[in-house]
Amino acid sequence: MEEVQTPVEDTAVKSKKKYTILYVDDEESNLRIFRMAFKREYNVLTAPGGNEAIEMLREHDIQCLITDQKMPEMTGTELLEKVLPEFPDVIRMILTGFADIEAIVKAVNKCGIYKYITKPWDKGEMKLTIDKALEAYELKSDKMKLIRQLEKANSGLEEKVELRTKELAEVNKRLMDSIKYAMTIQNAMLMSPETIKEAFTDFFILFKPLDVVSGDFYWFADFESEEVNYKFIASVDCTGHGVAGALMSMIGESLLNQIVYEHEITDAGEILDNLNIGIQDILNQSENNNHHGMDASIMIIDENNSELFFAGAQQNLLYSDKGKIKTVKGDRISLGGYLDQERNYTTHKLAYTKGETSFYMFSDGFQDQFGGPDNKKFTVARLTESIESGLDQSMDKQRDMLEKVLTEWKGEEKQTDDIMVMGIKI
Secondary structure, X not given: OEEOOOOOOOHHHHOOOOOEEEEEOXXXXXXXXXXXXXXXXXXXXXXXXXXXXXXXXXXXXXXXXXXXXXXXXXXXXXXXXXHHHHOOOOEEEEEEOHHHHHHHHHHHHHHOOOEEEEOOOOHHHHHXXXXXXXXXXXXXXXXXXXXXXXXXXXXXXXXXXXXOHHHHHHHHHHHHHHHHHHHHHHHHHOOOHHHHHHHHOEEEEEEEOOOOOOOEEEEEEEEEOOOOEEEEEEEEEEOOOHHHHXXXXXXXXXXXXXXXXXOOOOOHHHHHHHHHHHHHHHOOHHHHOOOOEEXXXXXXXXXXXXXXXXXEEOOOEEEEEOOEEEEEOOEOXXXXXXXXXXXXXXXXXXXXXXXXXXXXXXXXXXXXOEEOOOOEEOOHHHHHHHHHHOOOOOHHHHHHHHHHHHHHXXXXXXXXXXXXXXXXXX
8 A cells, every 4th residue: 555645735725724635456557647636635545445445434534435346356446345334424425336246235335425326437527526525524523513512502401400500600701602604504505595596596495594604504505417307396394493493403414314315215205205305313212212303395396397206204395276275285294293104295296487486485383473462473365365466466575575474473572483385486
């Protein structure tokens, strides 16, 4: 094995953080090609086999491991299986040919790979894949640091209140700093409305967290393969709000990215099925019997065929039809919370007219807001009527109208829950 020393760089390059990548291949020519291709962008380490790679992982701070599949002493999947328990945070990728499909299935199921790359690889595509993998590594690292900070800040908080008021003030300051950092992470996680508008043109989101951070979140993905070209948008309402809801939202966002981008699942009902299983597994709900979960709905838009697919877990879809609002009901069971039964969420298929049909997704915050003359809940019926009254307006004006309706209804009452309503005209 050998370590390649990076040459001295100029000041501009020094200011940019360099990640360390370990490339494993039993052919020296392949190692040399990889080193020459990427030594300026990354700290490149190479190893001719699995055993040497494991030693280098123990000796160096490595963020990304790329391995060839076919090697004489230890295959790529065997290497990834060995390093997974000891180095779970390292981004793992495998190089293989189409003939190695069984190895790829094994790598996905057992080794937790980020991506498999077909040979021969292209430098530009390889760099793009590595950069995206390192972005995922950085985001995951930030999330784990945040979770540890929040857990540490919350540990023994009640005891500190009783014993030392002065320490409590300091703990509260650190906690607020952590929550503000959580807001930064959550805002980075949520795609900006302007970016979504680039995909849909006429789009709005009314998003009002109850606290600094939110248990409601929205998610967007643009997925393209040889078979399909889909746009995904989801509305998710996690158990609780504030920090607890925000932590759940990070779990949900990570699972949705994994389900769609890594496992390439593009059926709306199957996405919710897998999200349900993922929540149960991450929270170990079969063992500890906790009932944390999510209500969610997801739309998948096939613009090529003017079709839309919808699935909901305790959430419905509203859509316009000849000046009226109609409803597609989701399944009446939430995601997560251990139940000893299999759940299969229903995929609904709708045709739509481009430039005419509008779709609306929402959490329960708007409809559950107390207010009005008798201090009652706003209700879904009133929300539906409000949306229907503004169908002839642009999405931005519809958002302003809904915000005005909410403000007038709420009056002097406090906000009850996180609030999220989304509208799309395709």
